[in-house]
Amino acid sequence: MYPIVLLSVLGIVVLFLGFMKSKSVLLPATLLFLVLALASNFIDWNQGKVLYFYEMLAVNNLTLAFNAIVLVSAFMIVAMTRGFQDQEEAQPAEYYGIMLFSLVGAFMIIGYEHLIMLFVGIEILSVSMYILTGSDKSNLRSNEAALKYFLMGAFATGIMLFGIALLYGATGSFNLTDIQSYVSIQGRGVSYILYAGLLLLLIGMLFKVSAAPFHFWTPDVYDGAPTIFTTFMSTIVKTAGFAAIFRLLSHSFTPIYSFWWITLAAITVLTLLVGNIIAVYQNSFKRMLAYSSISHAGYLLIAVTSLSPQTENAILFYSLAYSIATISAFGVLMLVSKKKALEGQVDESYAAFNGLAAQNPLLAFVLAVSMLSLAGIPLTAGFWGKFFVFGSAVERGLVWMLVVAVLMSAVGIYYYFRAIIAAYLKEGDIGKIRIAPFYRIILVVATAMTILFGLAPGIFEKLL
Amino acid sequence: MNTTYLPSDFLPIVVQFGLAAGFIVLTMIVTHRIGPSRKSKMKDDPFECGIEVKGDARTPISVKYFLVAILFVLFDVEVIFMYPWAVNFQNLGMLGFIEMLVFMALLLSGFYYIIRKGVLEWEQ
Numbered sequence: 057m058y059p060i061v062l063l064s065v066l067g068i069v070v071l072f073l074g075f076m077k078s079k080s081v082l083l084p085a086t087l088l089f090l091v092l093a094l095a096s097n098f099i100d101w102n103q104g105k106v107l108y109f110y111e112m113l114a115v116n117n118l119t120l121a122f123n124a125i126v127l128v129s130a131f132m133i134v135a136m137t138r139g140f141q142d143q144e145e146a147q148p149a150e151y152y153g154i155m156l157f158s159l160v161g162a163f164m165i166i167g168y169e170h171l172i173m174l175f176v177g178i179e180i181l182s183v184s185m186y187i188l189t190g191s192d193k194s195n196l197r198s199n200e201a202a203l204k205y206f207l208m209g210a211f212a213t214g215i216m217l218f219g220i221a222l223l224y225g226a227t228g229s230f231n232l233t234d235i236q237s238y239v240s241i242q243g244r245g246v247s248y249i250l251y252a253g254l255l256l257l258l259i260g261m262l263f264k265v266s267a268a269p270f271h272f273w274t275p276d277v278y279d280g281a282p283t284i285f286t287t288f289m290s291t292i293v294k295t296a297g298f299a300a301i302f303r304l305l306s307h308s309f310t311p312i313y314s315f316w317w318i319t320l321a322a323i324t325v326l327t328l329l330v331g332n333i334i335a336v337y338q339n340s341f342k343r344m345l346a347y348s349s350i351s352h353a354g355y356l357l358i359a360v361t362s363l364s365p366q367t368e369n370a371i372l373f374y375s376l377a378y379s380i381a382t383i384s385a386f387g388v389l390m391l392v393s394k395k396k397a398l399e400g401q402v403d404e405s406y407a408a409f410n411g412l413a414a415q416n417p418l419l420a421f422v423l424a425v426s427m428l429s430l431a432g433i434p435l436t437a438g439f440w441g442k443f444f445v446f447g448s449a450v451e452r453g454l455v456w457m458l459v460v461a462v463l464m465s466a467v468g469i470y471y472y473f474r475a476i477i478a479a480y481l482k483e484g485d486i487g488k489i490r491i492a493p494f495y496r497i498i499l500v501v502a503t504a505m506t507i508l509f510g511l512a513p514g515i516f517e518k519l520l
Numbered sequence: 521m522n523t524t525y526l527p528s529d530f531l532p533i534v535v536q537f538g539l540a541a542g543f544i545v546l547t548m549i550v551t552h553r554i555g556p557s558r559k560s561k562m563k564d565d566p567f568e569c570g571i572e573v574k575g576d577a578r579t580p581i582s583v584k585y586f587l588v589a590i591l592f593v594l595f596d597v598e599v600i601f602m603y604p605w606a607v608n609f610q611n612l613g614m615l616g617f618i619e620m621l622v623f624m625a626l627l628l629s630g631f632y633y634i635i636r637k638g639v640l641e642w643e644q
Contacts, residue, residue: 068626068629072629075636
């Protein structure tokens with residue numbers, strides 16, 4: 057609860073800090089605020105389940121851990137903005153303010169106890185993302201992406217709201233615990249309206265985490281948005297979205313598991329196939345990462361579908377591993393694509409990385425580790441993420457789904473390794489790239505965390 | 521809550537729906553059937569208080585109009601929250617008063633932000 061209140065107020069403070077003559081105070085202030093929010097997040101640590109805001113928001117160690125992942129990702133991403141100094145038309149105060157506000161939405165959907173809270177949280181998060189997607193106003197692709205995202209997102213929100221209304225109609229309550237008790241009393245005899253409501257609600261939420269067949273917006277939006285905000289979208293929205301889906305299904309709808317698991321299993325398999333196979337055909341690295349984010353949504357969905365006791369740990373660890381690796385991959389892409397900019401057009405293809413290792417060994421190494429982690433190669437965090445996810449599926453006995461998932465990870469190795477091959481084996485004329493000290497620290501820390509969690513995944517469980 | 525609704529309990533809704541749809545269909549058929557249909561260039565012109573049509577409706581309009589319109593709607597809607605609060609002022613007590621103060625503080629900080637951003641300066 058504390059980070060929600062804190063960031064709501066501090067977001068406004070950031071907006072007003074933007075009126076100061078010197079813009080250089082914004083970045084340190086935002087980072088400080090994120091640290092404050094992270095500290096306040098742990099006030100409720102180990103208190104058991106605490107309810108806030110008239111029992112509309114629940115806090116327990118799991119939601120706090122998700123909050124922490126979101127905050128750490130946000131800290132890294134904000135640090136990589138470097139105050140937007142290199143963009144003339146940028147509005148740093150507004151960008152930072154909106155980023156902080158969107159985090160409030162993320163916390164709300166991580167810990168909601170009431171479906172209205174879920175809806176409000178998703179709206180806060182989505183509307184912030186629509187704005188940030190279109191923030192590069194002079195860029196036609198950015199505008200197009202924002203419009204597409206907004207229109208499709210508005211439809212998805214409508215569908216979701218319809219689902220919530222039907223759930224209310226069936227159970228007479230918005231409260232997750234009340235819905236849970238209704239479902240467990242009625243068992244399979246629940247009203248059909250509940251089934252329809254649950255499916256519509258799931259469609260709306262799966263849209264937000266870009267699971268197939270609701271993924272069509274993802275490549276265009278991720279590609280068109282400024283890279284820094286693509287990073288924000290692909291990590292924070294995804295982590296929070298999966299926390300929300302998991303919360304809904306594990307908290308309220310376990311008694312009718314036999315109903316919804318088939319739907320989710322079909323969506324999972326479709327997401328894995330679509331994400332991985334289309335990613336192979338991409339020439340743009342950024343677009344590949346968009347499809348990769350779809351495929352990772354698929355892996356996370358495996359954990360949600362299996363819903364075993366291991367699932368919450370698997371989702372937590374996977375989100376963390378995925379977020380760190382994605383942030384460092386986009387971090388390298390931002391530096392390289394700016395260096396290789398031709399006639400104002402940034403070069404975001406694989407070819408931009410050609411010969412990166414020759415003069416920039418650090419960047420090439422960071423890229424390689426993040427690609428290995430995303431591909432799920434051992435000794436990286438991504439491997440253990442996949443391991444835990446597959447483990448929870450084995451526990452549920454979903455072996456056929458694992459066959460698909462493992463095959464698709466093998467496909468994934470192909471397109472992730474293209475970037476590594478470009479960086480290490482191809483010839484290129486890329487010069488020495490100057491990295492700001494703070495940026496370098498973030499990249500090194502992200503890489504170190506990926507390797508550390510890859511070597512000793514137990515550290516993470518001890519932290520919990 | 522009563523959860524034992526039978527499908528027949530929803531019959532009034534079906535009747536209502538049938539009536540609504542039926543009325544539209546009926547009026548459309550009847551007006552086309554019984555009304556005379558004459559077409560001429562003069563008659564198909566857009567009619568606006570007898571003034572002749574000039575130019576196109578899709579002219580570019582200054583973005584300031586939209587900003588002012590959106591801000592008006594925003595503040596208008598937020599002020600509506602004060603009506604139910606005012607009616608229940610006695611019941612809500614001190615907590616309600618403080619909550620409204622917080623709400624107004626947020627609203628006014630937004631207003632101050634707009635002024636500082638120069639959104640309301642028409643001449644720029």
